[in-house]
Every structure is written in structure tokens, then in C-alpha cells.
Amino acid sequence: MHHVLCGLAANTSLPSQLIDRLIAVADADIAADLVRRADLTRAQAAALASRVEESAVPLAYAGLLTADDVDPATRPDAALALLAERAGRVEWTRAFAEDPVVERREKLAACPGLPPDVVEILATDPDVRVVAELASWTSPETAVGLAGHPHAEVRRALAANEATPPAVLAALLTGEGLPPARLCLVCARERIPFTHDPHCPRLDCDLPPGASCDGSHESSTHETQRMALLNPTTPTEAVPDFAEHPSVLLRWALAGRRDLPPEVCARLACDPNPGVRADLAENPAIDDVVTRVLAGDREHEVRRRLAHNPLVPLEVLIDLARATRIGATLLPRIARASSDEVVGLAASPDPAARLLVAQRRDLSSVVREALAADTDAKVAKSVAPHPGLPEGMLRAMLERHGPRVAAQVAANPDATSALLETLTRHQAPARKALRAIAAHPNASVPALLACLADARARPVAARHAALPPSVAEKLLTDADWRVVEAAAANPSLPEDVMSALIPRPRSRGTA
Template sequence: MNHVLCGLAANVSLPSELVDRLIAVADAEIAAALAHRADLGHAQARVLASRVEESAVSLAYAGLLTAADVDPATQPDVALALLAERAGRPEWARLLAEDPVVERRQKLAACSGLPPDVVETLATDSDVQVVAELALWTTPETATRFAAHPHAEVRRAVAANEATPPAVLAALLTGDGLPPAQRCLVCDREETPFAHDPPCSRLDCDLPSGASCDGSHESTRHDMQQMAIRNPATPADSVAAFVGNPSLLLRWALAGRPDLPSEVCARLAVDSNPGVRGDLAGNPATDEALIRVLATDRDHEVRRRLAHNPLIPLDLLTHLAGATKIGATLLPRIASASPDEVEELSESPNPAVRMLVAQRRDLPPATRDALAVDSDAKVVKSIAPHPGLSEGRLRTMLDRHGVRVVAGVAANPDATPALLEDVARHDPPVRKAFREIARHRNASAPALLACLADARTRRVAASHAELPPSIIEELLTDADWQVREAAAANPSLPLAVMADLIARL
């Protein structure tokens, strides 16, 4: 792979005439980069597709090829891409429904808006995976019919389809009113009873771990129930019956539903598995009384998930902040706090609480500036990237807290070129700060040159437009291919160098 030319193909400053010259010599990798150019024209796309067949699918998905540009007989994958974008022709679907390649028929089955006769053809396909793919994306009417399909894999797909009518999903959970399934992927291939050995040594085996069938297709039925429980179209009262199910996976799927009755939430809150309790803790369906119970859970992850619940009472969140490692993140309840609540949080005696509100990026100037001079480094680190902070305040942060806030200061969108240069020279150096500088819009050449000395940041800095052209040209021969590619994609790469790189081919 020519990484320099791949980078050049993505360079936004590459003029149209050089794009044309690059198309004329492109291989599959270069063509892939060219196909994602925002300025690629229709005529260029047609030439590229004709030269490098592999690029045509990406071009079709990008809307750069039309139905008039494609022959479905010789370019079936491109035709499928246009059909997936609803830009193909109905007769293509009829042709592809008979394609000998199963994977193509599967892709066709996932397309929406197929002609009714094509749907009927796919519904009776000889490969059950094609039918299952159709069941996953089809209309409510066809999904209802497939719910009684003799193959359990098709029913599993119906259970995952959000267009399936609620009554049908409820029936799939229990089997009531539906004839028993006759086959599944397991008994299609193995004599029953059969249980798939997780460390299976057979190279030709693609059965999932835990797949089993004793004649009742139990593993597929279990998967179908899990899909139905996760499906938001399944009625809440139907899934509630699984609250005491012995299957951990089914209870876990249930805990994430946002429409659970309070009595179901109460039972899940005492589930033996912390993963179930954790998903419930983050679920907006959990009422305040239960949230307060979960706040005392012995598992740290449950309490951490509870802190991310958008409906957690603010007093409880501030309590959790002091006892649970939440991390430097903007919590939903903090993001929705009212102006009065923001002021109260910013004046909390607990620095962990002040750190949480400092994660907001829309604080009133007075609140922002007060947090910028906080005595706790964690609070200052959180507020440092907040827009609107003056250079003087940012420098004061550095003077008072040093390495603990360097990366945050470098991430501030208003950091000046001079400040970023000083941060780049900080002793001891801070690698996270280099990464922030390397992608900062205000980074100057001296600051970027310092970033180039760091092996990991070098790849990011090589693409920054403020690098001197001579340095960018030197990086085209760097030992690291990612640096070479980034340099070639740098919009400040001189036009003469771009032309010369293509001319050498």
C-alpha cells in the first residue's frame, strides 16, 4: 500500500485536476480514499468505478453513482448498494432475488421497499438465513406471517423486528397461538440431542457458543425471547412475566426496558446478579424510592450506573459523588440542572460535587471563573477546557496546579498560540497535553514541532495545517506509515509537492 498517495487522496486541498490524475493511477486502497472525498464529482466517480471495481460500492452508497451508471448483471454488489439506498430499479431486485450467491440474496432481503413479488421470492428462499434476514426488516404484515414460520431462526428474527405487531411479539414470547417450530440451525446440522461445545475445534463449524437442541430448539427459542424482551414494541406486561426467569440473560434484557412496572423494578433491584441491578440503576423507569435503595447497593458498578440515571435526585447524586468513583464525565442529571441548582452545586463543600458541575460547558461566567480558582486540582482540571476562560486565568491554573491541569488547559478552545507553546515546553512534559495541542485550532508551528517529538502525537501533529510546508514534506518519508499518510493529507502540503508525488508513478 502506498500510504502517501492514500493520504494525498484524502487531502481536502488536492485540486480537481490532480484528483483526476490520481484516479488514473489509483489502486484499491487509493480508490477507497478517493471515494470518500466530499468534492468528488459524478463524472469522476464514474471513471473511478470503471477503473477500480472495488470502489464502486462505496461510491454508490455515497450517492455518487446513479442507476444509469450500473449494470446489475455485471455489478450486482453495486446494484445492491443502490437498492439499499432506495436508488435502484425494481427489476434489479427481481434479478438479484435469483442470484446464486447467498450473501447477495441476504443483502437484498435487508433492503426496504422491495416489490411484493420479490418479497414472496425471498420468503421461500432455499437458505433460511435469507428468509431470516427478510423477517428482520420486513413489514408488519409479513412479520406476522413469519411468526408461524416452521424454522425457529426466522421466528427469532421476527422477534427482533421493531415493525412486528405487539400482539405477535407477545405470542412469540410464550408460543401461545403459534404452531411449534419444526427446525432450527442446530438440528439442521446435527443429530439431536446436541449441545455445542464452546471450545469447538471443528474449523467448518459456525454454530454459536452454547447452541443446543433436544428437539425443542431451546437455544434459538431462548435467543428469540431475548430479542422480544429487548424489542421496544413488545408489550410491557408481556415481558414482565420474565422477572423471575432462571435465565440471567433474559432478566438482564428486561432490566434495561424503560417501560417496566414498579413491581417488576422492585424485584430486579434484589436480583442476585450485579449486572441486572446495574442496568436497572441506570434505567429511567426506576422510581425515586427504588433509586434510594439502589444507592446503598454493595456493588460499586451499580452505584456508578445509578449516578448516570437522568432522574436521580440531586441530593442523592451529591452523596454518591463523595463515595463512588464516577469519573470526569458530564452526568445527565448535572446537564439538566437548573441555574439555581448549578449555583448550589458549584458552592458545595465537597470537591467531588464541584468537579461534576465543572464538567458543564455552559456555566455562567461568574460560576465558571469561581471554579477556575478552586483550591482542588480535580475541580480545576474539570473546568480548564471550559470556553471563555481568559489566558490569565489559564496561566494561573498552570502556576498553581502544574501537571495535574496541563492537558485540560491545552484542551481549552480559547487557549492562545503563545499559551500552547508554553504548555508544549512544560517540564516535565505531559503526553496528554501534546495530543490536545496537536489537534488544537490555535496551535502554532513551534508548539506543533514540540508535539512531533512525541511518537504517539506525531501522527496527529503531522496533519495540522499550521505546520511549515518544509516540515510536512520531510514527514512524507517518516519511518511511521501513519505519519507519512497524515502528512500527505495535510491541507498545507504545497501544490507542487502534490503534483510531484503523483508524477512519480
């Protein structure tokens, strides 16, 4: 019954009066589906929050609860969710700033639009977690004031905040112009020198694995530098010296920056770590010289990531596609290809070039149909889901390439009911094709019944609106709970069946 009720909670055809009844018997699992309903009224949201306390927070984030519905004294988490959405009351912020529960002050510190007096209180909080959370989200003005904070964890949080002024970020990266930090997460609780065991057996320990301090707060300083390098507002002129830094993590953070000068890119292209080179390969900041160096990289992942660079030259991309497993995806450079380039790729004698352009879904009918008739199964498979292909071409594609293109043909939005039925009658139909058919809006009853015979397609078909109500009703007792839940969510279920599935709350005094 539990899976039935969860399915009903997600059923788009569930009438409002049955939603009310379901709320009256809901538990946390049922409530999780109810809060995602687009038709939930404010009154129903308030009733659900009263019934299942855990639902109040997602309901507040969804805008279904207002400040009038929430008492911060009894529902502090929901009140903080409203403050996070700028829907709470100003007076709540002052109360939470003095709350004895650290986690609540920490959540408050992440809320936007806090009054200046509340920000001031949080900036001097005795728990560094609260100040660090404030530093992660605060305004440029407050960031300047926190830059010299004695605790290194606050500085690390500031380094990740894109609102932190560039001059402060440069100082956090280089250490110049700031007083030394006096504390870090390690030396604040352990005798130094100390290095945290990555396999620490202490259950109450929350130090990061490998965190260390010998008095210089080295692991916190390292993480502050990494955050500053990842921060796009850190000034470009402050970062070049990190291209040969001994820390691979800092070089890795540097490699993804979109403002790298050519000489820094050239140095990183020779980095001994393939992860650094892979991030650099996808970076639009690299020039043609670095691009061609990376195109010949021995690591597959470097070449694959280079193929995803939006500025990679077309001829380089074709070479990469010929020798690198890129996957069935529309690459950024192909997405921005001109109409002349698209025509040229589609007419190329190289199947790798045709395969690239077959992923576009805005092709002209001439190009689209030429690719659909391609003798290369991979090309045909890529273009098969393209909308606008006539049924005759889809059938010809099936006849030519068989099971290799069946799932993609089934995924074509214009596939007709008759074509989908034909696919289910294929000898040993592809399981991926059955799942695509089960989800297709044009799937007919015979096609859906065939899909029910496949274990992985069965839950998908059980939810399809075209499934006969009598069949959906039988599936409510299926041995697979996923099928049961999907059948209960089927919008074709009659209202009287849905009503019968929801137990009525016991009246007071009922034994």
C-alpha cells in the same frame, strides 16, 4: 510511497486534476481514503469504481454512484447497496430475488421498499437465512404472515423487528397462540439431542457456541424470548413473569426495558447477577425506593451506572460521585439540571458536587470563572476546556495546579498561541498536553515544532495546516509511516510538491 499516496488521498487541498491522477494509480488502500472525500465528483467516483472494484459499494452508499453507473450483472454488490439506499431500479429486485447466490438474496431481503411480489418470493425462499433476514426488517403485515413459520430462526428474527405487531411479539415471547416450530438451526443439520461444542474444531461450522436442541429447539426459543424482551414494542403486560426466570440473559434483557412496572424493578434490584442490577440502575423506569437500594449496592459498576441514570435524585448523585469512580463525563442528570441547581452545585463545599457541574459547557461566566479558580485540581481540570475562559485565568490555573491541568488547558478552544507555546516550554510537558497542542487550531509554528519531538504528538502535528510547508515536506520521508501519511495529508503542502509525489500512469506501449 504508498503511505504518501494514502495521505494525499485525504488531503483537503488536493486539486481536482491531481485527484484524477491519483485515481488512475489507486489501489484498495488509496481508494479507501478517496471515497471519503467530500469533493469527489460523480465522474471521479465512476472512474474510481472502474479502477478499484472494492470502492464501488462505499461509493454507492455515499450517493456518488447512481443506477446509471452500475450494471447489476457485473457489480451486484454495488447494485444491492443502491437498493439498500432506495436508489436502485425495481427490476433489479426481481432479478436478485431469483439470484443463485444466497448472500445476494439475503442482502436484498434487508432492503427497504421492496415490491410485494418480491417480498412474497423472499418469504418462501428455500434458504432460511433469506427468510430470517426478511423477517428482521419487514412490514407489520408480512410479519403476521411469518409468525407461524416452521423454522425457529425466522421467529427469532421477527422477535427483534420493532415493526412486528405487539400481539405477535407477545405470542413469540410466551409461545401462546402459535403452532410449534418444526425446525431450528441445530436440528436442521444435526441428529438430536445435540449440544454444540463452544470450542468446535470444525472450520465450516457456523452454529452459535452452546446451541442445543433436544426436540424443543431450546436455544432458538431462548434467543427468540431474549429478542422479544429487548424489543421495546413487546407489550408490557407480557414481560413481568421473566423477572425470576432461571436464565440470567432473559432477566438481563428485561432489566433495560423502559416500561417496567415498579414491582418488577423491585424484584430485579435484588437479582443475584450484578450485570442485571447495573442495567436496571441506568433505567429511568426505576423509582426512588429502588434508586436508593441500588445506590447502596456493593458492586461499583451498579453505582456507576446509577450515576448515569437521567432521573437520579441530585443528592443521591452527589453521594455516588463522592464514593464512585464516574470519570470525566457530563452526566445526564447534570446536563438537565436547572440554573438554580447549577449555582447550588458550583457553590457547594463538597468538591464532588463542584466536579459534577464543572463538566457542563454552558455555564455562566460567573460560575465558570469561580470553578476555574477552584483550589481542587480535579474541579479545575474539568472546567479547564470550557470555552470563554480568559487567558489570565488559564495561566493562573496552570500556575496553581501545574501538569495536572496542562492537557485540559491545551484543549481549551480559546487557548492562545502564546499560551500554547508556554505549555510546550514547561519542564517535562505532559504528553497529553503536547497532543492537544498539536491538534489545536491556534497552535503556532514554534509550538508545533516542539510537538514534533514527541512520538505520539508528532503525527498530529505533521497534519497541522500551520506547519511550514518545508517542514511538512521533510516529514514525507520520516521513519514513522503515521507521520508520513499525516504530512502528505497536510493542506499546506504546495501543489507542485503534491504533483511530484503522484506517479503518472504509464502510457500504452511503455516498457
